[in-house]
Amino acid sequence: MELKQLEAFAKVVELRSFSRAAEALYITQPTISAHIVSLEKEFNIKLLNRTTKTVQTTDAGERFYGYAKEILGIREEMYQEFDMKRKKELRIEIAGSTIPSQYILPEMIPAFQKQNENIYFSVNQGDSQFVIDEILKNRVAIGFVGMKDNDERLHYIPFYQDKLVVVTPNEKHYRELLDGKCTLGELIMEPIILRENGSGTKKAAERFLEARNVDIRKLNVVAQMNDQEIIKRSVSKGMGISVMSKKAALDFVEDGKILLYEPEDEQITRSLYIVFAKRMRLDRLEKKFIEFCSQFYQ
Known part of the structure; x- marks a missing residue:
């Protein structure tokens, strides 16, 4: 061999x-x-x-x-x-679910590169289940996800507390609902766009609603989508409401394209995790990146 x-x-x-x-x-x-x-x-x-x-x-x-x-x-x-010549071409291969890939990694990677020159990153994006599968198949060493799997072969490190919010079209009907101090239970019965089944955001939202005795099967689901940006545009066009990461929603909210509902006494939060296989032999650079990410938002 x-x-x-x-x-x-x-x-x-x-x-x-x-x-x-x-x-x-x-x-x-x-x-x-x-x-x-x-x-x-x-x-x-x-x-x-x-x-x-x-x-x-x-x-x-x-x-x-x-x-x-x-x-x-x-x-x-x-x-x-x-x-020493090889050190000029160091590479880190990672996989990330939607929120980490689109909104978290673009903050962490440049900050890491400023401290560690000549580092090249390869980032594959999918939902949380895709990332977990990539780790278990040894296709990447490090993953960033919005949910934990029960597989004992994996090790998870929480590194970011993600706040979920309800977003609605910026239309008269929804402005009146929000101005009238509607409850989350009332708002969630509006036409809703959900993430795909492997999404950590979807699982976190379902756990939150079930804990408040909202029957998921009775939701008026008008679409399921796997891209956060498409969901925001669909909400802005009046298709329905959705539950998503506050970090992902803020640009459309600030531009007045959608409205944000954030119950004061009922926060929807979930942890984002760094994940890797317990038996994977991580090199020094990968270990350094994991340590950097785990402390970045502290």
Whole structure:
């Protein structure tokens, strides 16, 4: 087994393509195939299922990928420690759910880069469940999410207290409701736009409403969307109300495009978390970034 074989296999898994992996590593596709065949023969396992359209890991291949990433991670850590030229090209790969990716990471990453020069970030965005899956599949080392999973393989660090608010169209009907001091229970019965099922925002809002005896099944749901910006624009056009992060809503509120309802005695809050796999070998730079993020908003 050679490191170049593991690197070829890992790149195929990450890009789901032999040809794209070959391009990324500047080698030929037959060489990529030969490296993977050599690994399969050495370990007497099938690593990949390959069709004309996709490449997928087998169960054994998924486990093998985890070990490969650990080994390649150790190599990268050695480069960081001993190779001064390599230090000029340091890279941190992370995944983030919507709120962290769009509103939190753009504050933290530049601040970290000011203290640590020549750091390149790669950020993949999805909902919280997507991020958790990426961590468990060893595709990224660090994730930022709005909900916790019960999987014991994961470690979570709370780093930001996110306040959720109800936003409404800036229309006469809703201005009268808010001026009339309506209750949250009354307002939430208006037509509502929800986030997608894997969203941490949606889960936090549902827990909050259920705790106040609001039957989620009776909500007048007019749409489900996976993008916070589309939801804000839809609310501003009068489609309905929504529950979202106050941090995400403020720009539209300040521009007068939507209204904000923030009950004084019933705050809707949730923690945002840094997440990583307990068995993942984090390099020194990744550990430094996690420590920086965990203290950034304190």
